[in-house]
Amino acid sequence: MNADGPAPGDRGQDVRWNQSFTADDLAALRQALRHHAGRAGLNDDALDDLCMAAHELITNALRHGGGYGEVELRRDADTIVCQVIDQGPGFTASPDDLQRPPAHVAGGRGLWLARQLTHHLTLEHRSNGVTASVAMHLTNSHSAPAASATCPPHCTRREPRRDI
Template identity: 30%
Template structure:
Protein backbone atom coordinates (compact mmCIF):
# COMPACT_ATOMS: atom_id res chain seq x y z
CA UNK A 1 0.00 0.00 0.00
CA UNK A 2 1.19 3.49 -0.74
CA UNK A 3 1.17 6.38 1.70
CA UNK A 4 1.02 8.99 -1.04
CA UNK A 5 -2.15 11.10 -1.17
CA UNK A 6 -4.92 9.22 -2.94
CA UNK A 7 -5.85 10.21 -6.47
CA UNK A 8 -9.33 10.61 -7.88
CA UNK A 9 -11.36 7.48 -8.46
CA UNK A 10 -14.59 7.12 -10.35
CA UNK A 11 -16.91 5.57 -7.80
CA UNK A 12 -18.36 2.15 -8.30
CA UNK A 13 -22.12 2.43 -8.45
CA UNK A 14 -23.52 1.41 -5.09
CA UNK A 15 -25.97 -1.45 -5.27
CA UNK A 16 -29.42 -0.05 -4.47
CA UNK A 17 -31.71 -1.18 -1.70
CA UNK A 18 -31.44 -2.17 1.92
CA UNK A 19 -30.47 -5.75 1.08
CA UNK A 20 -27.09 -4.42 -0.03
CA UNK A 21 -26.48 -2.19 2.98
CA UNK A 22 -25.01 -4.16 5.88
CA UNK A 23 -26.38 -3.34 9.32
CA UNK A 24 -22.95 -2.83 10.87
CA UNK A 25 -19.25 -2.47 10.17
CA UNK A 26 -18.80 -6.08 11.28
CA UNK A 27 -21.32 -7.25 8.67
CA UNK A 28 -19.54 -5.18 6.00
CA UNK A 29 -16.18 -6.71 6.93
CA UNK A 30 -17.77 -10.14 6.72
CA UNK A 31 -19.09 -9.34 3.23
CA UNK A 32 -15.61 -8.29 2.12
CA UNK A 33 -14.03 -11.45 3.58
CA UNK A 34 -16.67 -13.59 1.85
CA UNK A 35 -16.12 -11.89 -1.52
CA UNK A 36 -12.35 -12.29 -1.29
CA UNK A 37 -12.72 -15.96 -0.34
CA UNK A 38 -15.20 -16.66 -3.17
CA UNK A 39 -12.86 -14.94 -5.63
CA UNK A 40 -9.93 -17.03 -4.40
CA UNK A 41 -7.98 -13.94 -3.34
CA UNK A 42 -5.39 -14.60 -0.65
CA UNK A 43 -3.92 -11.52 1.03
CA UNK A 44 -0.91 -11.02 3.24
CA UNK A 45 -1.82 -10.00 6.78
CA UNK A 46 -0.99 -6.30 6.31
CA UNK A 47 -3.07 -5.91 3.15
CA UNK A 48 -5.95 -7.86 4.71
CA UNK A 49 -5.88 -5.61 7.78
CA UNK A 50 -5.82 -2.48 5.58
CA UNK A 51 -8.77 -3.66 3.48
CA UNK A 52 -10.86 -4.53 6.54
CA UNK A 53 -9.94 -1.32 8.38
CA UNK A 54 -10.93 0.89 5.43
CA UNK A 55 -14.19 -1.05 5.10
CA UNK A 56 -14.90 -0.67 8.80
CA UNK A 57 -14.09 3.05 8.91
CA UNK A 58 -16.17 3.97 5.87
CA UNK A 59 -19.22 2.04 7.08
CA UNK A 60 -18.85 3.29 10.67
CA UNK A 61 -18.54 6.89 9.48
CA UNK A 62 -21.65 6.52 7.29
CA UNK A 63 -23.60 5.19 10.26
CA UNK A 64 -22.27 7.67 12.86
CA UNK A 65 -21.77 10.84 10.85
CA UNK A 66 -23.51 10.35 7.50
CA UNK A 67 -27.11 9.91 8.58
CA UNK A 68 -27.04 6.16 8.02
CA UNK A 69 -25.74 3.68 5.50
CA UNK A 70 -27.76 3.94 2.29
CA UNK A 71 -25.80 1.53 0.06
CA UNK A 72 -22.68 -0.62 0.07
CA UNK A 73 -20.92 -2.01 -3.00
CA UNK A 74 -17.77 -4.11 -3.27
CA UNK A 75 -16.10 -5.60 -6.30
CA UNK A 76 -12.77 -7.08 -7.20
CA UNK A 77 -10.93 -6.04 -10.35
CA UNK A 78 -7.75 -7.65 -11.67
CA UNK A 79 -5.63 -6.34 -8.81
CA UNK A 80 -7.80 -4.21 -6.53
CA UNK A 81 -10.82 -4.11 -4.28
CA UNK A 82 -13.28 -1.34 -5.09
CA UNK A 83 -15.47 -0.30 -2.18
CA UNK A 84 -18.30 2.26 -2.30
CA UNK A 85 -20.32 3.41 0.68
CA UNK A 86 -23.29 5.76 0.30
CA UNK A 87 -24.96 7.67 3.11
CA UNK A 88 -27.70 10.28 3.43
CA UNK A 89 -25.52 13.30 4.30
CA UNK A 90 -24.21 15.27 1.28
CA UNK A 91 -21.45 16.97 3.31
CA UNK A 92 -17.92 15.69 2.67
CA UNK A 93 -16.06 14.10 5.58
CA UNK A 94 -14.02 16.52 7.63
CA UNK A 95 -11.01 15.66 9.74
CA UNK A 96 -11.52 16.27 13.42
CA UNK A 97 -9.36 16.02 16.48
CA UNK A 98 -10.43 13.80 19.32
CA UNK A 99 -10.55 15.08 22.87
CA UNK A 100 -10.44 13.20 26.19
CA UNK A 101 -14.22 13.49 26.53
CA UNK A 102 -14.85 12.78 22.82
CA UNK A 103 -12.24 10.41 21.44
CA UNK A 104 -11.93 9.67 17.77
CA UNK A 105 -11.01 11.55 14.65
CA UNK A 106 -8.67 8.89 13.29
CA UNK A 107 -10.95 7.14 10.80
CA UNK A 108 -11.00 9.50 7.83
CA UNK A 109 -7.23 10.16 7.87
CA UNK A 110 -6.68 6.38 8.06
CA UNK A 111 -8.90 5.81 5.03
CA UNK A 112 -6.99 8.45 3.07
CA UNK A 113 -3.65 6.97 4.07
CA UNK A 114 -4.45 3.29 3.49
CA UNK A 115 -6.49 3.47 0.28
CA UNK A 116 -4.67 3.86 -3.00
CA UNK A 117 -7.46 6.09 -4.33
CA UNK A 118 -10.42 7.79 -2.69
CA UNK A 119 -13.30 9.73 -4.23
CA UNK A 120 -16.12 11.62 -2.50
CA UNK A 121 -19.16 12.57 -4.57
CA UNK A 122 -22.22 14.41 -3.28
CA UNK A 123 -25.51 13.61 -4.95
CA UNK A 124 -29.18 14.21 -4.31
CA UNK A 125 -29.87 12.94 -0.84
CA UNK A 126 -26.33 12.17 0.26
CA UNK A 127 -22.85 11.22 -0.86
CA UNK A 128 -20.89 8.21 -2.02
CA UNK A 129 -17.34 7.58 -0.90
CA UNK A 130 -15.39 5.16 -3.06
CA UNK A 131 -12.02 3.67 -2.23
CA UNK A 132 -9.66 1.46 -4.16
CA UNK A 133 -7.15 -0.77 -2.41
CA UNK A 134 -4.59 -2.75 -4.39
CA UNK A 135 -4.60 -6.42 -3.52
CA UNK A 136 -1.19 -7.31 -4.95
Protein backbone atom coordinates (compact mmCIF):
# COMPACT_ATOMS: atom_id res chain seq x y z
CA MET A 1 0.00 0.00 0.00
CA ASN A 2 1.28 3.46 -0.81
CA ALA A 3 0.48 6.67 1.07
CA ASP A 4 -2.67 7.34 -0.98
CA GLY A 5 -4.12 3.86 -1.22
CA PRO A 6 -3.42 0.23 -1.96
CA ALA A 7 -0.93 -0.97 -4.51
CA PRO A 8 -2.38 -1.88 -7.92
CA GLY A 9 -4.35 -5.12 -7.62
CA ASP A 10 -4.74 -4.80 -3.84
CA ARG A 11 -8.45 -4.91 -2.87
CA GLY A 12 -8.05 -2.76 0.23
CA GLN A 13 -9.37 -3.38 3.73
CA ASP A 14 -12.73 -3.32 5.39
CA VAL A 15 -12.98 0.14 6.90
CA ARG A 16 -15.50 1.85 9.12
CA TRP A 17 -14.52 5.28 10.39
CA ASN A 18 -16.53 8.20 11.71
CA GLN A 19 -15.75 11.56 13.24
CA SER A 20 -17.65 14.62 14.40
CA PHE A 21 -16.43 17.91 12.98
CA THR A 22 -16.56 21.69 13.10
CA ALA A 23 -14.83 24.23 10.86
CA ASP A 24 -11.72 24.02 13.08
CA ASP A 25 -11.35 20.33 12.16
CA LEU A 26 -11.50 20.71 8.37
CA ALA A 27 -7.82 20.22 7.42
CA ALA A 28 -7.27 17.25 9.74
CA LEU A 29 -10.61 15.77 8.69
CA ARG A 30 -9.63 15.87 4.99
CA GLN A 31 -6.35 14.11 5.75
CA ALA A 32 -8.03 11.42 7.86
CA LEU A 33 -10.73 10.87 5.24
CA ARG A 34 -8.11 10.43 2.51
CA HIS A 35 -6.15 7.99 4.66
CA HIS A 36 -9.17 5.81 5.45
CA ALA A 37 -10.54 5.89 1.88
CA GLY A 38 -7.11 4.78 0.65
CA ARG A 39 -7.05 1.93 3.19
CA ALA A 40 -10.50 0.91 1.96
CA GLY A 41 -9.25 0.43 -1.60
CA LEU A 42 -9.48 3.73 -3.48
CA ASN A 43 -6.45 5.23 -5.20
CA ASP A 44 -5.49 7.62 -7.96
CA ASP A 45 -8.36 9.61 -9.53
CA ALA A 46 -11.06 7.68 -7.64
CA LEU A 47 -9.48 8.61 -4.31
CA ASP A 48 -9.15 12.25 -5.35
CA ASP A 49 -12.75 12.33 -6.58
CA LEU A 50 -14.23 10.82 -3.42
CA CYS A 51 -12.20 13.18 -1.22
CA MET A 52 -13.27 16.23 -3.23
CA ALA A 53 -16.93 15.14 -3.19
CA ALA A 54 -16.79 14.50 0.57
CA HIS A 55 -15.14 17.89 1.11
CA GLU A 56 -18.05 19.54 -0.73
CA LEU A 57 -20.57 17.71 1.48
CA ILE A 58 -18.64 18.63 4.63
CA THR A 59 -18.38 22.30 3.72
CA ASN A 60 -22.11 22.32 2.93
CA ALA A 61 -22.77 20.93 6.41
CA LEU A 62 -20.60 23.66 7.92
CA ARG A 63 -22.14 26.44 5.85
CA HIS A 64 -25.80 25.37 5.73
CA GLY A 65 -26.19 22.58 8.28
CA GLY A 66 -25.60 24.16 11.63
CA GLY A 67 -21.81 24.59 11.58
CA TYR A 68 -20.98 21.06 12.65
CA GLY A 69 -21.69 17.50 11.64
CA GLU A 70 -20.49 13.95 11.49
CA VAL A 71 -18.75 12.11 8.67
CA GLU A 72 -18.75 8.34 8.28
CA LEU A 73 -16.72 6.34 5.79
CA ARG A 74 -17.30 2.65 5.28
CA ARG A 75 -16.69 -0.08 2.77
CA ASP A 76 -19.72 -2.17 1.82
CA ALA A 77 -18.41 -5.05 -0.32
CA ASP A 78 -16.95 -3.30 -3.41
CA THR A 79 -18.40 0.12 -2.64
CA ILE A 80 -16.92 2.93 -0.57
CA VAL A 81 -19.61 5.09 1.03
CA CYS A 82 -19.07 8.47 2.66
CA GLN A 83 -21.97 9.96 4.64
CA VAL A 84 -22.11 13.49 6.01
CA ILE A 85 -24.79 14.14 8.61
CA ASP A 86 -25.79 17.66 9.64
CA GLN A 87 -28.44 19.35 11.78
CA GLY A 88 -29.46 22.06 9.34
CA PRO A 89 -32.93 23.05 8.16
CA GLY A 90 -32.71 20.88 5.05
CA PHE A 91 -33.89 21.61 1.53
CA THR A 92 -36.09 20.00 -1.11
CA ALA A 93 -33.64 19.20 -3.94
CA SER A 94 -33.04 15.64 -5.05
CA PRO A 95 -29.84 14.49 -6.79
CA ASP A 96 -31.73 14.28 -10.10
CA ASP A 97 -32.68 17.97 -9.82
CA LEU A 98 -29.12 19.24 -9.50
CA GLN A 99 -27.98 21.45 -12.35
CA ARG A 100 -24.66 23.17 -12.89
CA PRO A 101 -25.06 26.82 -11.85
CA PRO A 102 -24.23 29.49 -14.43
CA ALA A 103 -20.59 30.62 -14.41
CA HIS A 104 -21.49 34.09 -13.10
CA VAL A 105 -23.19 32.69 -9.98
CA ALA A 106 -20.97 32.43 -6.89
CA GLY A 107 -21.49 29.16 -5.05
CA GLY A 108 -24.15 26.51 -5.46
CA ARG A 109 -21.88 23.86 -6.95
CA GLY A 110 -21.19 21.59 -3.96
CA LEU A 111 -23.89 18.95 -4.39
CA TRP A 112 -23.71 19.15 -8.18
CA LEU A 113 -19.95 18.59 -8.05
CA ALA A 114 -20.28 15.71 -5.56
CA ARG A 115 -22.73 14.03 -7.95
CA GLN A 116 -20.40 14.52 -10.93
CA LEU A 117 -17.36 13.10 -9.14
CA THR A 118 -18.91 9.92 -7.75
CA HIS A 119 -20.99 6.99 -8.89
CA HIS A 120 -23.91 7.83 -6.62
CA LEU A 121 -25.24 10.70 -4.49
CA THR A 122 -28.08 10.25 -2.01
CA LEU A 123 -29.78 12.99 -0.01
CA GLU A 124 -31.87 11.90 2.96
CA HIS A 125 -34.01 14.69 4.38
CA ARG A 126 -34.70 14.19 8.09
CA SER A 127 -36.72 16.31 10.50
CA ASN A 128 -33.48 17.36 12.21
CA GLY A 129 -31.15 17.74 9.22
CA VAL A 130 -29.78 16.09 6.12
CA THR A 131 -27.67 13.02 5.48
CA ALA A 132 -25.75 13.35 2.22
CA SER A 133 -23.96 10.25 0.95
CA VAL A 134 -21.64 9.61 -1.96
CA ALA A 135 -20.48 6.21 -3.17
CA MET A 136 -17.64 4.96 -5.34
CA HIS A 137 -17.63 1.41 -6.69
CA LEU A 138 -14.33 -0.41 -6.68
CA THR A 139 -15.25 -2.79 -9.50
CA ASN A 140 -14.37 -2.02 -13.10
CA SER A 141 -17.68 -3.33 -14.39
CA HIS A 142 -19.97 -0.84 -16.13
CA SER A 143 -23.07 -2.73 -15.06
CA ALA A 144 -25.32 -1.50 -12.28
CA PRO A 145 -24.26 -2.61 -8.79
CA ALA A 146 -26.42 -5.04 -6.89
CA ALA A 147 -29.25 -3.47 -4.90
CA SER A 148 -28.17 -2.74 -1.35
CA ALA A 149 -28.44 -0.12 1.37
CA THR A 150 -25.60 1.66 -0.43
CA CYS A 151 -27.32 1.88 -3.80
CA PRO A 152 -31.09 1.48 -3.75
CA PRO A 153 -32.77 -0.65 -6.46
CA HIS A 154 -33.26 2.40 -8.72
CA CYS A 155 -29.53 3.20 -8.59
CA THR A 156 -27.81 3.04 -11.93
CA ARG A 157 -24.10 3.09 -12.18
CA ARG A 158 -22.75 6.38 -13.48
CA GLU A 159 -19.17 6.93 -14.37
CA PRO A 160 -17.77 10.06 -12.72
CA ARG A 161 -17.32 12.89 -15.18
CA ARG A 162 -13.87 14.08 -16.20
CA ASP A 163 -14.96 17.12 -18.25
CA ILE A 164 -16.06 19.43 -15.44
